[in-house]
Amino acid sequence: MRGYKGVIFVITGILMWVSAIGVNAQVLSDESLKFSQVLNWVDRYYVDSINKSDLVENAIIDMLRSLDPHSTYMSKDEVKEMTEPLQGNFEGIGISFNILNDTIFVINPIPGGPSEKVGIKAGDRIVFIDGENVGGIGIKNSDVFAKLRGDKGTKVNVSIHRRLVDELLDFTITRDKIPIFSLDASYMINDDIGYIKINRFAITTMSEFDDALADLTKKGARDLILDLSGNGGGYLDVAIKLADQFLEDSKMIVYTKGEKHPQRKYMSSSRGEFEKGRVVVLIDEGSASASEIVAGAIQDWDRGIIVGRRSFGKGLVQNPMLLFDSSMVRLTIARYYTPSGRLIQKPYDEGFEAYSKDLLNRINNGELSSADSILFPESMKYQTLVSRRTVYGGGGIMPDYFVPIDTSYLSDYYRKLISRGIMNTFILNYVDNNRKKLHNKYEQIGSFIANFEITDDLMSDLTEFADKEGLALVKDDLALSEENIKLVMKSYIARDLWNTNEFYQVINKNNHSLLKAIEVLEKNELYQAALQN
Incomplete structure (x- = not known):
């Protein structure tokens, strides 16, 4: 009887969907009954145990895929993951973080968010969440999300290690809606x-x-x-x-x-x-x-x-x-x-x-x-x-x-510096060790762009760090990619000192499409020529 109820739910879901788009329900109901009959036979007689939900979901996925590339089925969890970025907010404590050396490292508290309000700072390390040790245990990003996100108004306790402070700092953070900027x-x-x-x-x-x-x-x-x-x-x-x-x-x-x-x-x-x-x-x-x-x-x-x-x-x-069941079909109409x-x-x-x-x-x-x-x-x-x-x-x-x-600067060494997170980790550590000095010297992004340079010593430090992380220096690759590596390093530093706005002000110096757009606007004859074909 349990299997029969499952079939009824499947049929009901299909009929509701059919009704919603105004298709002849009688024609499709015959096909629906055919499908449910096969499903019922599989459930009753198949040689091995089955997961009926998976079978139905896979059938739906394959059916929609046969129509066009963008008609899709999404589970309840996938629906939530899809809509959060477009809704413009989620509920949590409001930090951007990275996991470095098996430690949760706060990159930035989101301005106006609950973490910033209680005093969480860039560079803080989260050691305990609700009394549970989260350092040195192989924690993953998904684990951190699960522990820190939650319903608005609920509380989470975190213990922070902060540079130059001997004891752990304890914070109670009340979760709230966190903006996701587009x-x-x-x-x-x-x-x-x-x-x-x-x-x-x-x-x-x-x-x-x-x-x-x-x-x-x-x-x-x-x-x-x-x-x-x-x-x-x-x-x-x-x-x-x-x-x-x-x-x-x-x-x-x-x-x-x-x-x-x-x-x-x-x-x-x-x-x-x-x-x-x-x-x-x-x-x-x-x-x-x-x-x-x-x-x-x-x-x-x-x-x-x-x-x-x-x-x-x-x-x-x-x-x-x-x-x-709160799953979703996205149907091309x-x-x-x-x-x-x-x-x-x-x-x-x-x-x-x-x-x-x-x-x-x-x-x-x-x-x-x-x-x-x-x-x-x-x-x-x-x-x-x-x-x-x-x-x-x-x-x-x-x-x-x-x-x-532009692929002229790409080398295998450069790709691995980025894809393995080596450059990101190196810059996070560099900024963490020099944050106060950098902020004192470069109060505004304009001054940073004009005056900060990636020195040969800093490049050497990066290649040595990469070597320790298992990425050996390839001199020809470095010669090919060095200028772009320096630009990316500088943009990462700007991001960690300020935010993504400043990151783009640095990295866009090598954005050829943007440079062309600037040229077209500065030379109005190019702009007008395009409009006149």
Whole structure:
């Protein structure tokens, strides 16, 4: 009888889903009964014991995968993990941390969060959590999350080891909602150009963007570089609101259309805060979905120019549908089209495996290194809506100015310094040992950028540390990568002294797409030439 009830739940879930999307329930109920009958036989007669829940989940996963690459099933836990970053907050104590030498090391308390309020500082080591030793036991990031996160209003006791303090410091921290920021950086490039980098389109994105834009405008920004490189997307309505900031009233931003989903147009309003200044949008192969909606609208209306590399090409509309057990199906119901009619979604008719290898194929075909490697058939040509210049469909947004990916500095030694966490650990220790001296010498990021240098002695210390960690120095690799290693080291130091905003102010010195955007804005003839094709 227990197995029979399980089948009823499965059928009910399917019927609720069918009803929700208005499909003929009678037709699908026959198929549902067929599936439940097989499941019942497997449960009753199969030679070995089975996990029926796993069987059902795997069947759902395989069914959805056969439809398209982005229709998916998510467990209850996966739903929570997915929505937290987009909701803009989680509940916990509010620290960023790293595990170094089997010790929980506080990188920074989140400003205004519960840890900062009780006096937790960057560089503190967490030794006990609720009386349980957490040092030297092989603790993992997931274990730390489990111990420190919890419902708002609940308390957690931590014991801290702080440099130059002999005894442990005990803190009782009351958990609260912790903001997750979607804006990585916002600063002035020069007297006229502002820069904003957004990492995803979340609930808080527009309030963060509005504050950043107001601050940059106050500082004199007349032109804006909007960095959406690596931005995998997020909420559609947030993308529409962001595009609306740059477009005049009654301009189409995007439209959606599907077999069972009538065409729907999303229009701009008269509330845009940056409708006049010049705009450059940075994209790359990691820019997807909502990022492509913004870039496509700005390009199609000749409102600004796009710099970088062809974007990912994710233009399928997923409708999230909750099942009775709080798991979720994200079902594709429509496709996104830019105002000129370009389909954002890249082809997926060759199957899931081929689709998943698209980026690898782009690399092998030379697309990330040369725009000439990208061939567009005549059928993929479209025209912008003002200048009538040629733009291309067929999947993703093609930039107006192509910037090849820079791999000239990459070496095996450099990759391992980063991927093994060796450089990060070295810099965390360096900043921890020199924090006060560095802050006294460099009170502001501008002074740090202008005057701080990675010395030969510090480079030697890094290579010696790496050697102790099992990474032997390869001199040819170091010669190839040294300048970029120094830049990354300096950016890590800036991050650990201040935050991600300062990190990007340093690391962006070698961002070729950003450098091209600056050149285009400083040489207006380049900007205008792109808009006139």
